[in-house]
Amino acid sequence: MAERMEISIAGDGSMRRPGRLNLRHILSSEHPLPWLFPVTAVLIAFGVYPLLYALWLSLHKRNPVTRLSVFDPDWNWVKILGDERVWNAIGNTYLYTGIAIFVELVLGLAIALLLDSDRKGYGVLRALMTLPLVVPPAVTGMMFLLMLDGSFGVLSRTLYALGLWSPAYPILATSSTALFGILLADIWQWTPFMVLIMMAGLRALPKEPFEAAAIDGASATQAFFRLTLPMLSRIIALAVLIRGVDLFRIYDYIKVMTEGGPGTATETLTAYAGTIYFKNADFPYASTIALLTLILLLITSAMFIKIFKVRF
Amino acid sequence: MGFKQYDKQTFIADSAAAFASRRITKREFLRRMGLAGIGFSAFSMAMLGNTRPFRNPGLVSRANAALPDDQVKFLKEVGGQFKGARIRYTSEATPPTVVLNQIKNEFTDLTGIEVEVEIVPLEQVLAKATQDVQGQLGTYDLYYLDQSWVATFAPDCVDPVELYNSNPDLAMPGFDWDDFSEPLVEGLARYNGKLVGVPFDIPIFVLMYRKDLLEKHGIAVPTNYEEFTKAAHAIYDAEKANGVFGTGLQAKSGHYSLECDWTQAVWGHGGSIFRPDKTFAGNDEQGIKGLEWYQDLLTVAPPNSTAATWDGQFQMMQSGQVALVQSWDEFFPGLDADDSKVKGLWEPAKPLQSSVGLRSVSEAGFGEIPNLGHQGGSIMGLSAYSKNQEAAWIFMQWACSKEIMTQCTLAGGFAPMRESSFADERVKAKAKVMPGTTRHLDIVKWTIDNVMASEPDMPLWAGLSTNEIPTELGKLLTGQAYGGSAKACMDAVAKIVDSKVKEAEL
Numbered sequence: 001m002a003e004r005m006e007i008s009i010a011g012d013g014s015m016r017r018p019g020r021l022n023l024r025h026i027l028s029s030e031h032p033l034p035w036l037f038p039v040t041a042v043l044i045a046f047g048v049y050p051l052l053y054a055l056w057l058s059l060h061k062r063n064p065v066t067r068l069s070v071f072d073p074d075w076n077w078v079k080i081l082g083d084e085r086v087w088n089a090i091g092n093t094y095l096y097t098g099i100a101i102f103v104e105l106v107l108g109l110a111i112a113l114l115l116d117s118d119r120k121g122y123g124v125l126r127a128l129m130t131l132p133l134v135v136p137p138a139v140t141g142m143m144f145l146l147m148l149d150g151s152f153g154v155l156s157r158t159l160y161a162l163g164l165w166s167p168a169y170p171i172l173a174t175s176s177t178a179l180f181g182i183l184l185a186d187i188w189q190w191t192p193f194m195v196l197i198m199m200a201g202l203r204a205l206p207k208e209p210f211e212a213a214a215i216d217g218a219s220a221t222q223a224f225f226r227l228t229l230p231m232l233s234r235i236i237a238l239a240v241l242i243r244g245v246d247l248f249r250i251y252d253y254i255k256v257m258t259e260g261g262p263g264t265a266t267e268t269l270t271a272y273a274g275t276i277y278f279k280n281a282d283f284p285y286a287s288t289i290a291l292l293t294l295i296l297l298l299i300t301s302a303m304f305i306k307i308f309k310v311r312f
Numbered sequence: 313m314g315f316k317q318y319d320k321q322t323f324i325a326d327s328a329a330a331f332a333s334r335r336i337t338k339r340e341f342l343r344r345m346g347l348a349g350i351g352f353s354a355f356s357m358a359m360l361g362n363t364r365p366f367r368n369p370g371l372v373s374r375a376n377a378a379l380p381d382d383q384v385k386f387l388k389e390v391g392g393q394f395k396g397a398r399i400r401y402t403s404e405a406t407p408p409t410v411v412l413n414q415i416k417n418e419f420t421d422l423t424g425i426e427v428e429v430e431i432v433p434l435e436q437v438l439a440k441a442t443q444d445v446q447g448q449l450g451t452y453d454l455y456y457l458d459q460s461w462v463a464t465f466a467p468d469c470v471d472p473v474e475l476y477n478s479n480p481d482l483a484m485p486g487f488d489w490d491d492f493s494e495p496l497v498e499g500l501a502r503y504n505g506k507l508v509g510v511p512f513d514i515p516i517f518v519l520m521y522r523k524d525l526l527e528k529h530g531i532a533v534p535t536n537y538e539e540f541t542k543a544a545h546a547i548y549d550a551e552k553a554n555g556v557f558g559t560g561l562q563a564k565s566g567h568y569s570l571e572c573d574w575t576q577a578v579w580g581h582g583g584s585i586f587r588p589d590k591t592f593a594g595n596d597e598q599g600i601k602g603l604e605w606y607q608d609l610l611t612v613a614p615p616n617s618t619a620a621t622w623d624g625q626f627q628m629m630q631s632g633q634v635a636l637v638q639s640w641d642e643f644f645p646g647l648d649a650d651d652s653k654v655k656g657l658w659e660p661a662k663p664l665q666s667s668v669g670l671r672s673v674s675e676a677g678f679g680e681i682p683n684l685g686h687q688g689g690s691i692m693g694l695s696a697y698s699k700n701q702e703a704a705w706i707f708m709q710w711a712c713s714k715e716i717m718t719q720c721t722l723a724g725g726f727a728p729m730r731e732s733s734f735a736d737e738r739v740k741a742k743a744k745v746m747p748g749t750t751r752h753l754d755i756v757k758w759t760i761d762n763v764m765a766s767e768p769d770m771p772l773w774a775g776l777s778t779n780e781i782p783t784e785l786g787k788l789l790t791g792q793a794y795g796g797s798a799k800a801c802m803d804a805v806a807k808i809v810d811s812k813v814k815e816a817e818l
Contacts, residue, residue: 063816064464064771064772064775064816065771065772065816065817065818067442067445067446149616150614150615150616150619151614151616151633167615168615169615170615170616170618170619172619173615173616173618173619173790174790174791175787175790175791175792176791259564259566259567260566260783261564261565261566261567261783261786261790262565262618262619262786262787262789262790262792263565263566263783263784263786263787263788263790263792263793264783264787264792265790265792275566275779276779277439278435278436278438278439279435279438279774279775279778279779280774280775280779281438281439281442281446281774281775282775283446
């Protein structure tokens with residue numbers, strides 16, 4: 001090994017001086033290290049370092065008067081346990097994630113079944129379905145903020161006109177309904193994502209079992225529950241996992257539409273961390289909330305993978 | 313309020329309108345469109361809301377034109393020494409900042425110093441400034457400091473008068489410190505004897521009313537809280553079928569605007585935020601009465617008030633939705649704008665009197681000044697960590713000079729910081745119904761000179777006033793908690809505030 005370090009022979013057979021980088025040698029090397037290095041460096045710089053820094057910050061107590069942070073490893077973690085807004089935010093995060101996943105999954109699967117056809121025009125419909133995905137979430141939030149405005153929003157006014165809602169309770173300014181207002185934006189934008197995944201799953205299913213079922217006289221409903229759903233289960237589990245991770249970190253819609261309000265009715269963990277960071281400038285505590293979000297996300301994801309036997 | 317009208321609040325529409333009316337350059341328009349189209353992150357999106365309802369009626373034409381010769385010479389000769397330097401200023405979209413951003417090139421023309429004005433939402437200004445001073449980075453040379461943050465940033469800013477006197481080579485001739493309104497200097501810029509910056513913006517609460525509606529129903533202009541309440545209820549009862557409400561509020565949960573409304577209500581009912589022993593006083597008898605009065609007002613305000621900040625409140629006024637409002641004087645020039653549905657129908661009046669008397673300064677805590685006119689002013693602070701401090705100091709003097717400050721007022725109709733600007737004939741000539749009117753400034757000056765109120769000066773106030781207090785108030789007003797009990801809400805706020813004050817060992 002030591003000998004190899006001192007003298008090496010380049011690919012063309014010429015002698016190479018030790019200690020000098022040879023690009024041709026690196027590019028022709030079969031050793032994984034040169035190929036892993038760039039991506040590892042990026043991962044460390046943009047993934048591991050911020051995480052470790054956040055962890056380091058969370059072990060400090062910030063004095064708002066002197067603005068000095070002193071090492072006090074328990075402070076923020078004890079504080080977080082007694083912070084009612086954190087518990088409320090955890091509840092809101094799970095509620096938001098659960099409802100959004102359920103509705104987007106059901107709608108996504110239903111729309112995918114409707115669009116799973118090779119008839120003329122369906123390709124265009126499938127393409128149109130993806131349009132909401134290209135709108136930036138903050139813009140979607142603004143669109144729904146305007147549509148749900150208590151005074152002139154088109155959705156609000158339609159509900160008033162149909163007698164389904166009272167103008168006295170603007171959807172986004174009423175604590176019991178604000179979260180559902182935000183969910184509307186999320187569902188509108190991300191259901192197409194579920195449609196795409198389900199469509200890919202449906203298209204990959206073998207035809208033979210369905211043909212056999214049809215010959216045996218199975219109805220469409222029976223074929224769906226006995227064949228389609230079981231065969232799609234892996235795809236569904238994966239879609240739920242991917243979308244769930246995304247939903248758990250929801251920030252854009254809340255920031256734009258309610259800023260966590262009214263009161264704390266729509267305050268999720270990330271929204272609360274943002275508030276503590278931007279308004280109170282308590283960077284260590286905001287980092288602690290962000291880390292708590294990560295921990296909960298890891299635990300929830302691990303449980304989901306185990307329970308539903310998700311395989312990658 | 314029509315959709316089109318509201319839509320004009322949005323960033324793209326506003327930018328397009330500004331470009332069409334030549335208020336912004338093509339380059340600036342393209343930059344904004346780029347921001348809108350490509351980088352519409354939640355942060356840039358946040359710029360769409362919570363900005364101040366300022367309608368600049370037009371560009372200032374050659375602001376330097378009337379600058380005294382000795383000041384022009386100073387800028388060319390002394391400022392010219394720093395040619396090529398680039399200074400950065402971060403601010404909320406306050407009216408003077410918006411105008412300053414438009415005319416900054418005139419400063420560059422004279423001195424060669426480049427100026428970058430970064431306009432972001434209020435909370436981002438706070439976060440950026442906090443990070444800058446935390447690391448003593450000097451990323452920003454000048455800070456916009458809301459009056460509620462002055463105590464927090466006092467150690468990080470250079471005392472401008474001290475600098476002016478100690479460095480005569482960089483002192484602008486004829487700057488005239490005594491010309492600044494004394495209440496503004498004391499109420500906004502001074503903390504523990506130190507001048508933290510120069511007063512730069514002074515929105516202040518005054519009463520505004522629709523004279524046509526009051527005349528129609530034979531109601532006299534209210535002078536105190538009881539009369540205001542009666543008038544608001546009477547107009548609501550009479551006009552609700554027409555979609556007109558008694559008043560409009562800026563009661564968005566978790567927003568500083570709600571805290572400002574609440575503070576005004578507490579002071580007006582004889583209360584204060586803190587006691588001399590530094591404990592929270594909002595849960596005493598007067599504080600509760602103030603909050604209960606505010607809860608009552610919500611019943612005669614548009615339901616959307618609980619989702620509105622100052623911007624929404626202004627829209628309620630400009631669209632003819634409300635009849636009486638006690639709020640920021642800065643709304644006034646926009647109410648006379650050409651696109652206002654109520655042009656010339658709003659009138660300004662003195663802030664409402666307290667029927668039970670005001671709490672004295674000695675009975676309050678943390679330098680709080682309970683009074684009738686809540687001020688939400690700001691100052692321009694020179695960073696102690698600036699790497700271009702001399703260049704920034706010269707810009708600061710230019711921006712705060714008599715002529716430039718007067719030009720800013722002429723462009724937007726908002727209240728100036730200097731006595732000479734109030735008395736300026738050009739400013740007085742605009743005291744009529746017209747876009748960017750100054751016809752409210754007599755009332756504003758009276759309010760500043762006689763009944764200006766200030767929130768506490770304490771390092772925690774920036775967080776308490778934008779997070780904890782308005783969030784708990786929001787829970788109460790929107791029915792999330794406290795079962796409608798003002799007392800329960802204020803007791804909860806007291807618990808939070810007192811524990812934070814104790815924790816900070818203030």
